[in-house]
Amino acid sequence: MQRATITGWGRCTPEGVVTNDELATVIDTSDEWIATRSGIRQRMVSHVDNSDMATVAGRHALAAAGMEASDLDYILVATCTPDRFIPAMACHVQAKLGAVHAAATDTNAGCTGFIYGLNLANGLIATGSARRILLIGSERLTAYLDLERRDTAVLFGDGAGAVILEATDGSDGIVSINVGSNGDLAGALTVEGAGSSWMDVPTPVRVVMDGREVFRNAVVGMAAAAEQALDEAGWTVDDIDLLIPHQANLRIIDATTKRLELEDHQVCVNIADYGNTSAASIPIALSEAIDQGRVAPGSKLVLVAFGAGLTWGATAIQWGERTEPEARSAAALPPSDRTGLQILVDRQNARPT
Numbered sequence: 001m002q003r004a005t006i007t008g009w010g011r012c013t014p015e016g017v018v019t020n021d022e023l024a025t026v027i028d029t030s031d032e033w034i035a036t037r038s039g040i041r042q043r044m045v046s047h048v049d050n051s052d053m054a055t056v057a058g059r060h061a062l063a064a065a066g067m068e069a070s071d072l073d074y075i076l077v078a079t080c081t082p083d084r085f086i087p088a089m090a091c092h093v094q095a096k097l098g099a100v101h102a103a104a105t106d107t108n109a110g111c112t113g114f115i116y117g118l119n120l121a122n123g124l125i126a127t128g129s130a131r132r133i134l135l136i137g138s139e140r141l142t143a144y145l146d147l148e149r150r151d152t153a154v155l156f157g158d159g160a161g162a163v164i165l166e167a168t169d170g171s172d173g174i175v176s177i178n179v180g181s182n183g184d185l186a187g188a189l190t191v192e193g194a195g196s197s198w199m200d201v202p203t204p205v206r207v208v209m210d211g212r213e214v215f216r217n218a219v220v221g222m223a224a225a226a227e228q229a230l231d232e233a234g235w236t237v238d239d240i241d242l243l244i245p246h247q248a249n250l251r252i253i254d255a256t257t258k259r260l261e262l263e264d265h266q267v268c269v270n271i272a273d274y275g276n277t278s279a280a281s282i283p284i285a286l287s288e289a290i291d292q293g294r295v296a297p298g299s300k301l302v303l304v305a306f307g308a309g310l311t312w313g314a315t316a317i318q319w320g321e322r323t324e325p326e327a328r329s330a331a332a333l334p335p336s337d338r339t340g341l342q343i344l345v346d347r348q349n350a351r352p353t
C-alpha cells in the first residue's frame with residue numbers, strides 16, 4: 001500500500017497583532033501572568049473569514065508543490081471554527097481556489113485536528129481514493145472568545161497552515177500515525193452557545209475550559225502519543241531531528257520535551273508569536289521550520305497534538321528530498337482597516353448579553 005508524503009506547504013497569518021500589554025487594556029490581566037503561565041506574548045486576530053485564511057495558506061501549499069488547484073482531488077479542512085456549520089468550510093475553500101475536481105469536507109478534532117486530518121488523508125491515499133490532497137488546518141478562534149473570561153480569552157489566536165499530500169513509493173512520508181480520544185472528558189474544553197444543542201437555550205458563544213484538567217491530560221497524552229508514533233515507526237528518540245508539538249502552552253511543550261528527553265534545538269516553539277491556533281498550529285510551525293532551514297532532505301519529524309474531545313494524536317514523518325518550494329505564490333489577505341484589538345473590542349461590544 002502506498003502512503004502519503006508532504007510535497008507542498010504554506011501558511012497564512014492575519015496582520016492584526018494583539019500583544020499581551022494591549023490585551024491588558026481591555027482584560028483584567030498582565031503580560032507577566034500570560035507569559036509565565038502560557039509562554040504567549042502576542043496573538044493574531046483575523047479581519048476576514050476563516051476560509052479566506054485557509055485559501056491563502058492553500059495557495060502557498062499548491063505553489064510549493066508545483067500544482068494547480070484543478071490538480072486536486074480532495075480538500076480536507078481541519079477546523080473547529082468553520083465559517084458556518086453548513087456547508088463544510090472546505091467547500092468555500094474549493095470555490096475560492098477554483099479546485100473544480102476536488103471533493104471537499106471538514107474534520108473537527110479540536111487542537112488535534114491536523115493530526116486527524118493527516119490520518120484521514122493517509123488512508124485516502126493508501127486506498128487509492130485520492131491522489132492529491134490539500135489538507136489545511138485553519139482557525140478563527142478569536143470569534144469564540146469572551147473578553148470577560150480572562151482564563152480563556154488570553155490563550156487563543158487565528159491563523160492557517162496547509163500541506164499537499166501525494167502518494168509515495170519511497171522511504172519518505174507518513175511512517176506511522178496514531179490518534180485517540182476520551183469523550184468522558186469532553187466537558188474539560190468546550191464551546192458553549194454554538195451548535196444544535198443550544199437552540200432551545202440561546203447562550204452567548206464562549207470557550208469554557210477546565211485549564212488544570214486539560215493541562216494534566218495534555219502533559220501525559222502528548223508524550224504517550226509521540227512515544228507510540230516512535231515505536232510504530234521503529235525509531236528511537238535519538239532519531240528525531242525535529243519535534244513539532246501543538247502550540248497550546250509553553251509549559252506543556254516543555255514537559256513533553258522533558259519526558260521525551262529531547263534537547264531544545266530539536267523542538268519547534270513559536271507559541272510566543274501566535275498563541276494557541278488549535279488545528280492550525282502544527283502546519284504553521286512546520287511551514288516556518290522549513291523556511292528557517294530546520295527541515296533537511298530525509299529529516300525525521302514527529303508531529304504531536306492534544307486537544308478538545310479530549311483527543312490526541314502523533315505521527316512520525318520522514319521528509320522527502322525537496323525542502324525548497326517548486327514555486328512561490330503571491331497570495332495574501334486584503335489589508336485590514338482595523339487593528340486586531342479593535343476587532344476584538346467591536347466584537348465584544350456586539351455580543352448578545
Ligand SMILES: CC(C)(COP(=O)(O)OP(=O)(O)OC[C@H]1O[C@@H](n2cnc3c(N)ncnc32)[C@H](O)[C@@H]1OP(=O)(O)O)[C@@H](O)C(=O)NCCC(=O)NCCS
Pocket residue numbers: 028029030033034037038111150151152154209210211212214215218248249252276306307308
Ligand atoms: C489556563 C492555564 C494557563 C491557567 O494556569 P493555572 O496555573 O492553572 O491558573 P489557575 O486556573 O489555577 O488560575 C490561577 C489564578 O489566576 C487567575 N487568572 C486566570 N486567568 C488569568 C489571567 N488571564 N490573568 C490574570 N489572572 C488570571 C485565576 O483567577 C486564579 O486566581 P485565584 O487564584 O485568585 O482564583 C493553564 O491551566 C493551562 O495552560 N491549561 C491548559 C490549557 C490549554 O492548553 N488548553 C488548550 C488545549 S489544546
